[in-house]
Amino acid sequence: MREEKEIKCPYCGFKGKPKDFYLLYEAVVNVTLTSAVKEGRERPPLLVCPSCGKAFPSSNFYDKLRRKIAKR
Numbered sequence: 001m002r003e004e005k006e007i008k009c010p011y012c013g014f015k016g017k018p019k020d021f022y023l024l025y026e027a028v029v030n031v032t033l034t035s036a037v038k039e040g041r042e043r044p045p046l047l048v049c050p051s052c053g054k055a056f057p058s059s060n061f062y063d064k065l066r067r068k069i070a071k072r
């Protein structure tokens with residue numbers, strides 16, 4: 001049995017369990033993620049880092065996003 005996996009904030013490096021982060025839905029945050037959201041038409045919940053207060057997509061989505069960004 002494994003514990004919940006940790007999520008790492010891409011901005012400040014804070015690590016925590018999913019429940020340590022605040023959950024936020026797309027409407028508030030699409031400023032930072034405009035291109036990704038438009039492109040995929042996905043509306044993943046976003047996590048807000050309790051340490052630096054920035055929002056980023058939940059980890060599965062983040063992996064996808066990173067792949068897209070890496071291609072550019």
Ligand SMILES: [Zn+2]
Nearest residue numbers: 009012049052
């Ligand atoms: Zn952070």
